[in-house]
Amino acid sequence: MSEAVEVTDEKQFTERARRFLEEQGERLKPLLDSVEKSKGLLGPLDVADHLQARIDELGLAEPLAHFREHGYAAIEDVAPPEEMDELREAIHGLAEAPAIPGVGMRSAPYLLGRHPAVDRIATNPKILAFAEVSVGNGLRASQFAGSIMFKSDADLPGVHADQNWLPAPFPEHNCVITFCIPCEGMTSAGGATRVVPGSGAKRRHPTPEEAQSETVPIEVKKGGVAVWNGSVWHGSGVRRVDGTRTVLHATYQRLYTQPIDDYTYLLEDEEYMASAPEAMRGLLGENLFFGTAKPGSMVDMRKFGEATIRSKL
Numbered sequence: 001m002s003e004a005v006e007v008t009d010e011k012q013f014t015e016r017a018r019r020f021l022e023e024q025g026e027r028l029k030p031l032l033d034s035v036e037k038s039k040g041l042l043g044p045l046d047v048a049d050h051l052q053a054r055i056d057e058l059g060l061a062e063p064l065a066h067f068r069e070h071g072y073a074a075i076e077d078v079a080p081p082e083e084m085d086e087l088r089e090a091i092h093g094l095a096e097a098p099a100i101p102g103v104g105m106r107s108a109p110y111l112l113g114r115h116p117a118v119d120r121i122a123t124n125p126k127i128l129a130f131a132e133v134s135v136g137n138g139l140r141a142s143q144f145a146g147s148i149m150f151k152s153d154a155d156l157p158g159v160h161a162d163q164n165w166l167p168a169p170f171p172e173h174n175c176v177i178t179f180c181i182p183c184e185g186m187t188s189a190g191g192a193t194r195v196v197p198g199s200g201a202k203r204r205h206p207t208p209e210e211a212q213s214e215t216v217p218i219e220v221k222k223g224g225v226a227v228w229n230g231s232v233w234h235g236s237g238v239r240r241v242d243g244t245r246t247v248l249h250a251t252y253q254r255l256y257t258q259p260i261d262d263y264t265y266l267l268e269d270e271e272y273m274a275s276a277p278e279a280m281r282g283l284l285g286e287n288l289f290f291g292t293a294k295p296g297s298m299v300d301m302r303k304f305g306e307a308t309i310r311s312k313l
């Protein structure tokens with residue numbers, strides 16, 4: 001009997017991938033089955049079969065429903081307060097420039113792989129499951145940057161869509177998702193991120209006039225995060241009270257798009273990889289086929305097969 005005959009009708013969508021994956025088949029079986037279930041046609045913001053139970057267990061159904069309708073959400077109880085304190089310390093320790101008088105902000109760029117507290121929240125199960133619904137399986141780490149906001153009497157800045165290097169109309173399958181992780185929580189007066197309700201549905205950048213649109217704050221208690229998709233117009237708030245707003249801006253991208261930060265050097269660092277959270281491998285693109293062809297050999301077909309599966313989930 002030929003291999004093709006052994007493949008049942010339901011397996012037709014993944015037949016080629018199953019062949020490329022060979023011994024990797026077991027590791028990826030839940031994903032292969034999940035693609036079969038959706039017949040390779042999982043719609044934008046649909047939850048893939050392999051992910052549904054995790055979404056329910058993690059209590060993400062409610063924020064996900066809000067995100068579906070509005071393109072942004074607040075997710076509560078993502079990490080315990082001690083983890084937020086540690087993250088805050090990490091960002092303050094790694095912030096590069098001293099506060100510039102009048103600017104009201106310090107930044108800590110390029111943070112992945114440089115502090116366990118950053119890596120822990122970057123691979124937080126709630127954040128990863130939520131991100132997967134929006135930007136798909138096989139998602140990549142894109143940009144991890146810290147910011148420290150101080151009290152200011154400046155005007156509110158304008159709004160933008162984070163998919164800034166994508167042409168409009170933006171794809172229906174979202175490509176960029178940003179989690180704003182405020183270590184102290186964030187209130188409107190404390191400088192919470194602000195969004196333009198309804199803007200995400202336009203799937204385009206704001207015009208210069210629209211960049212001054214009315215906004216509403218996403219308020220989040222300590223331990224929670226704010227999240228928005230790459231189409232939602234948003235901007236930073238301004239802090240009107242004493243103290244600081246310390247935020248990790250954690251951005252993830254769909255498998256086929258070019259991440260902002262390049263963290264692939266971490267994959268070469270054996271000592272780092274030996275103790276890095278397991279989910280870091282996927283975020284760094286360890287099993288992606290891009291760039292694997294060499295003189296005399298085509299791209300790595302096992303990795304290619306894996307991408308054909310992950311990209312449909």
Ligand SMILES: O=C(O)CCC(=O)C(=O)O
Pocket residue numbers: 147162178180191192193194234235236237247249
């Ligand atoms: O600082 C903020 O509240 C939002 C900044 C922003 O635009 C982003 O993280 O994408």
Ligand SMILES: [Fe+2]
Pocket residue numbers: 160161162178234
């Ligand atoms: Fe942004």
